[in-house]
Amino acid sequence: MGMTGSGKTGLGISIIEEAAMDGVPVIAIDPKGDLGNLMLTFPELDAASFRAWIDPGAAERKGMTPDAFAASQAEVWRNGLAEWGQGPERIARLRATADFAVYTPGSSAGRGLTPIRSMDPPAKGTDPESARDRLVSLASGLCTLLGVDADPIQSREHILLASVIGDAWARGVGLDLAGLIGLVQNPPLAKIGVLDVDAFMAPKDRGALAMRLNNLLASPGFAGWLDGEPMDIGRLLHTPEGKPRVSVLSIAHLGDQERMFFVTLVLGELIAWMRRQPGTGSLRAMLYMDEVFGYFPPTANPPSKTPLLTLMKQARAYGVGCVLATQNPVDLDYKGLSNAGTWLIGRLQTERDKARLMDGLDAVGGGGDRGALDRMISGLGKREFWLHSVHGGGPTHFKTRWAMSYLRGPMTLAEISRLANDKAIKEETKDGAPLTHPAVVEAAASTTSLAPAVPAGVSVVFAPVSATVRVGDRLVYRPALLGEASLHHVRAGVGLDLWRDARVVAPIGVDADARSPWDAARVVWGEALELDDAPDGRGSFEPLHADATNEKSYAGWAKSLKDWLYRTQAIEIHQCRALKLIGEPGELLGAFRVRVRQAAHERRDEEVEELRAKYAKKIETLEKRVERAERAVERERGQAEQARLSSAVSIGQTILGVLLGRKKISSTNAGRAGTAARSVGRASQQARDVDRAEAVLAEAREEVRLLADEANREIEALRRRWDPESLEIETVSVSPRKSEMRVGEVRVVWLPVRISGDGRAEPAYRIR
Numbered sequence: 001m002g003m004t005g006s007g008k009t010g011l012g013i014s015i016i017e018e019a020a021m022d023g024v025p026v027i028a029i030d031p032k033g034d035l036g037n038l039m040l041t042f043p044e045l046d047a048a049s050f051r052a053w054i055d056p057g058a059a060e061r062k063g064m065t066p067d068a069f070a071a072s073q074a075e076v077w078r079n080g081l082a083e084w085g086q087g088p089e090r091i092a093r094l095r096a097t098a099d100f101a102v103y104t105p106g107s108s109a110g111r112g113l114t115p116i117r118s119m120d121p122p123a124k125g126t127d128p129e130s131a132r133d134r135l136v137s138l139a140s141g142l143c144t145l146l147g148v149d150a151d152p153i154q155s156r157e158h159i160l161l162a163s164v165i166g167d168a169w170a171r172g173v174g175l176d177l178a179g180l181i182g183l184v185q186n187p188p189l190a191k192i193g194v195l196d197v198d199a200f201m202a203p204k205d206r207g208a209l210a211m212r213l214n215n216l217l218a219s220p221g222f223a224g225w226l227d228g229e230p231m232d233i234g235r236l237l238h239t240p241e242g243k244p245r246v247s248v249l250s251i252a253h254l255g256d257q258e259r260m261f262f263v264t265l266v267l268g269e270l271i272a273w274m275r276r277q278p279g280t281g282s283l284r285a286m287l288y289m290d291e292v293f294g295y296f297p298p299t300a301n302p303p304s305k306t307p308l309l310t311l312m313k314q315a316r317a318y319g320v321g322c323v324l325a326t327q328n329p330v331d332l333d334y335k336g337l338s339n340a341g342t343w344l345i346g347r348l349q350t351e352r353d354k355a356r357l358m359d360g361l362d363a364v365g366g367g368g369d370r371g372a373l374d375r376m377i378s379g380l381g382k383r384e385f386w387l388h389s390v391h392g393g394g395p396t397h398f399k400t401r402w403a404m405s406y407l408r409g410p411m412t413l414a415e416i417s418r419l420a421n422d423k424a425i426k427e428e429t430k431d432g433a434p435l436t437h438p439a440v441v442e443a444a445a446s447t448t449s450l451a452p453a454v455p456a457g458v459s460v461v462f463a464p465v466s467a468t469v470r471v472g473d474r475l476v477y478r479p480a481l482l483g484e485a486s487l488h489h490v491r492a493g494v495g496l497d498l499w500r501d502a503r504v505v506a507p508i509g510v511d512a513d514a515r516s517p518w519d520a521a522r523v524v525w526g527e528a529l530e531l532d533d534a535p536d537g538r539g540s541f542e543p544l545h546a547d548a549t550n551e552k553s554y555a556g557w558a559k560s561l562k563d564w565l566y567r568t569q570a571i572e573i574h575q576c577r578a579l580k581l582i583g584e585p586g587e588l589l590g591a592f593r594v595r596v597r598q599a600a601h602e603r604r605d606e607e608v609e610e611l612r613a614k615y616a617k618k619i620e621t622l623e624k625r626v627e628r629a630e631r632a633v634e635r636e637r638g639q640a641e642q643a644r645l646s647s648a649v650s651i652g653q654t655i656l657g658v659l660l661g662r663k664k665i666s667s668t669n670a671g672r673a674g675t676a677a678r679s680v681g682r683a684s685q686q687a688r689d690v691d692r693a694e695a696v697l698a699e700a701r702e703e704v705r706l707l708a709d710e711a712n713r714e715i716e717a718l719r720r721r722w723d724p725e726s727l728e729i730e731t732v733s734v735s736p737r738k739s740e741m742r743v744g745e746v747r748v749v750w751l752p753v754r755i756s757g758d759g760r761a762e763p764a765y766r767i768r
Contacts, residue, residue, distance in 0.1 A: 112228020137268025
C-alpha cells in the first residue's frame with residue numbers, strides 16, 4: 001500500500017514481471033487502467049519503440065518535440081534498467097516466457113471476455129462446496145448488476161436466481177439470459193425452502209425481476225457483455241499450447257455496478273478452478289488486484305468480499321498467491337487481511353492513513369513500536385518501501401527495481417485497441433463446440449412438420465432442445481448419422497489399458513457426402529450427447545440424403561465407421577521421463593505442459609529448500625565466527641586506544657619533567673623515560689593485535705561470501721536443471737485394437753438448430 005506517486009504501481013508491475021519470468025501465470029484485475037503497461041516491453045530500448053506510446057502532453061509540458069521526448073524516455077529506461085543489471089536480453093526473455101493479453105469485458109477494445117457464459121453448469125467432478133460458492137457469486141453479481149439487494153440470505157431476488165440456476169445446473173443444463181428470464185417468470189420448482197414459489201415471491205414481483213433482466217438484455221450497452229471468450233480461468237492462465245499467460249482484466253471503463261458484477265464473477269470462477277487443483281507448496285498462479293478499495297471494506301458486505309475472504313484463507317494451500325494493492329488504507333478489512341503473510345508499505349499521504357495502517361498491523365500482531373513505524377513510513381521516498389513479514393524478522397527497507405515495462409500511465413480504450421491490433425489477436429476456439437458453428441447465416445432450407453421416413457430396420461433418436469427458442473425464431477431438426485463403438489487402447493510402456501465408448505455424429509442432409517460421411521464427423525465420448533425418443537413438438541425437419549432412405553447403406557456405413565475409427569481415433573499419451581510424469585488419456589499437449597511446469601517448479605522448490613537448509617547450518621556457524629571476530633576487533637581497538645593514550649601521557653610527563661627546570665636527568669626522570677618506552681611498546685603491540693583481529697574478521701567475512709556464492713551457484717544449477725522449457729516431452733500414439741473394436745448399429749439422430757428471423761443458425765442442443 002502507498003499513496004499516489006509512491007511507486008506502488010511500479011512495484012506491482014515488477015512483481016508480475018518476476019512471476020511471469022518464473023513461468024507463474026497471473027490474473028491481474030485492473031480498475032485504474034495502469035496494468036496495460038505490461039504490454040509495453042521493448043527489447044530494443046530504442047526511441048522508435050517508445051515514440052508510439054509516449055504521452056504527447058508530457059512532451060509539450062517539458063517543451064520537447066515528441067521525437068525528442070521519446071528519445072529521452074528510451075535513455076531513461078536504458079539507464080534505469082542498466083542500474084539494476086537488466087538489459088535487452090532480459091526483456092526479450094520475459095516476452096518469450098509468457099503471453100500477455102489485455103481483456104476489456106463489455107468492450108471490443110481489447111480481447112472480449114463474457115462472464116455471461118459462466119451460467120454453464122460446473123465441470124464434472126466439481127465438489128459441492130465449490131459449485132455452491134460459484135452459484136452464490138453468480139447470483140450476487142447479477143443482483144448487483146440489476147441494482148437489487150445482493151444479500152444471499154435476506155434478498156428474495158438473490159435466492160430466486162440462485163434457486164432456478166442451481167436447479168438447471170443439477171439437470172446439467174446451461175443458461176443464457178433469455179433462458180434465465182423464462183425461468184424467473186415460471187420457475188420449474190414447486191417450493192423454495194418450505195414455501196410455495198408463489199408464496200415466496202408473487203408472480204407480479206417475479207415479473208418485475210424478469211423485466212429488469214430483459215431491460216438489461218435489451219440495453220444496447222449490454223451487447224458487449226455477450227461477445228468474446230467465455231470466462232474460463234484455465235484459458236486466462238495459460239495459452240492452448242500451455243504457455244503461462246498474464247491476463248490483464250481492464251475494467252476502468254465500467255461503471256461501479258458493472259465492476260462489482262465482473263469482479264465477483266471472476267473471483268467466484270477462480271475459487272471454483274482453484275478447488276479442482278491438487279494442493280501444493282509451490283506457486284501455481286497469482287491473482288493481483290491493483291486497487292482493492294471498495295471490494296474489501298471493514299463493515300459493509302459487497303458481493304466481492306466473501307470470495308476475497310475465501311481466497312485470503314484458502315488460496316495458499318492450492319498454490320495460488322494473492323496480491324492486493326491500495327492507495328486508501330483507511331477503508332480496508334484488516335481482520336480479513338490477517339491472513340496476508342507479507343506487507344509492503346510505501347509512503348502514505350496523511351496521518352489518518354498511517355494511524356489506520358498501524359491499527360491494522362496491531363490487529364494482526366505486527367504493529368510493534370508505533371512511533372518507530374511512523375518515523376519509518378514518514379522517511380520513505382519514491383519507490384521506497386518497508387517489507388513486513390508475519391513469518392518473523394524485523395521490517396526490511398528496500399527500493400524497487402526498475403520496471404522492464406514502460407510505465408507511461410493509464411491506458412484508454414483507444415490505446416488498448418491499438419495494442420490489440422499490434423498484437424493481432426486471434427480468437428481461440430474452445431474444444432467441445434457444437435457440430436454446427438453458432439451465428440452462421442444460411443439460406444433457408446425446405447422443411448416438413450414430420451420427420452422424413454427411414455428404412456424399417458433403422459432406429460431414430462433425437463437430441464433434446466437445451467436452448468431457449470425466442471419469439472420469431474424457428475426450431476429446425478437436421479439429420480445426422482449416429483454410430484456407436486467401443487474402442488480398446490493398450491500400451492504397457494505408458495501404463496495404458498483403456499476401453500472407451502464413442503458416439504460418432506456425421507451430417508447426412510441432402511448436401512452430405514454419403515460415400516464417406518464419417519470424414520465430416522465428430523466423436524463424443526460416453527454420454528456426452530443426451531438422446532430422446534421423441535422430438536420437441538415445435539420443430540420442423542430438413543430432408544434426408546437419398547442414400548439414408550436405403551437400408552443397405554447402413555451396413556456399409558457401419559463397416560466404414562470401423563475403418564475410420566481405427567485410422568483417426570488414436571490416443572496420444574504424453575510423458576516426461578525426467579519427472580516420471582505420464583499424461584492422462586486424451587489430455588491435450590498444452591494441458592500436459594502446464595502439469596510439467598508445475599511439477600518441475602515443485603521439484604525445484606523442494607531441492608532448493610533442501611540445499612538452503614544444508615548451507616544454512618554452515619552459514620550460521622560462519623556468521624557466529626564473524627560476530628566473535630567483530631567483538632574481538634572492537635575489544636582490541638579499545639585496548640589499543642587505551643594503550644595509545646597511556647603511552648602519550650607517560651612520554652608527556654617525561655618531557656615536561658626535563659623541560660620544567662631540572663638541569664640533569666635524574667633517576668626519577670630516567671625511570672619515567674623507561675616507563676614511557678614500555679608504554680610505546682605496548683601501544684605498538686596492541687596496534688598489531690588490532691591488525692590481526694581485523695585480518696581474522698576479513699577472512700571470516702570472505703568465507704561467508706564464498707559459501708554464499710557456492711550456494712547461489714548450486715541453486716542456479718537446480719533452476720537450470722528443472723527449467724520446464726528444457727525438459728523433454730515425448731508423445732506416444734496408441735491406435736485402438738481393430739480386432740477388439742465393437743461397432744453397434746448406425747442410427748439416425750435429429751439435431752435441433754435455432755434459426756433467427758435473419759437466418760442466423762446456432763445449435764439448440766448441448767454436448768457436455
